[in-house]
Amino acid sequence: MTLSIEKFSPKKSELIKLANEYKTIKIDGLDDSVGYKKADEARKDLKSKRVEIQKVGKVLRADALKFQKEVIAYEKYLIGVIEPIEKGLKEQQDEIKKQKERIARKELLPERIKMLSDINVDIEEEILLDMDDIEFQAFYNSKHDDYLEEKNKVLKAEKEAFEEQKRLEEMKKRAEKEARERLLFEAEEEKRKKEQERKRLEQKQKEDEESLRRSTEYKNWLKKNDVDNPEGEEVYIKRDGNTYILYKKVDFIVIK
Secondary structure: OOOOHHHOOOOHHHHHHHHHHHOOOOOOOOOOHHHHHHHHHHHHHHHHHHHHHHHHHHHHHHHHHHHHHHHHHHHHHHHHHHHHHHHHHHHHHHHHHHHHHHHHHHHHHHHHHHHHHHOOOOOOHHHHHOOOHHHHHHHHHHHHHHHHHHHHHHHHHHHHHHHHHHHHHHHHHHHHHHHHHHHHHHHHHHHHHHHHHHHHHHHHHHHHHHHHHHHHHHHHHHHHOOOOOOOOOOEEEEEEOOEEEEEEOOOOOOOO
16 A cells, blocks of 8 residues: 555645635625626635545545554564564563672672661561662661551550559559548547547546535535434525525424
């Protein structure tokens, strides 16, 4: 199949010449029948040229599409002949390159193992040898992020445990203080009650002693006045505050 842009007809130069000729046509008003006719003939001529160009373009596009499909099919066929061999050779080269890179990476193993050990990562050496610098850095960054996240969790848990322990210790201190204050209060209260009881007993003792003294003094007074039993003898005792007055019956007479 032969494709050529020159199949278009009319030629480019002919169209440019025609366009320059027709673009000067003007219709001078309603009465310009000559100008109107020339414009109509020119328009029809241009239209026919346009339709012809479009038809040729359609045919050429169809031919081009068919040619494109044939080219693609043949391209795939030709590639299919050589590509498997190319891939096989590339795989051999890649394997040799990989082995060389693994040998070169052995020198980096101690450093890589140390870096991973510092973030608590244990991994087989063979896996590390398969990683290039970019892959290892991405792997390390991921594990480092995990390490920091876990470390932050531990620090957070330790902080919470510390704060909880601190809170419990403060509660214990407050409880111990409250217990001491309560014991002190109870001791003071007990002391106060004992003091009250002592004073009460002391007061009672004084009252009892005073009562005994008064009773003894009263009895001695009765005895001094030869009164053994005021209730059984013919005596009369009158009390005026703390003063006692003794009246004895001297005699009596019954007159009828």
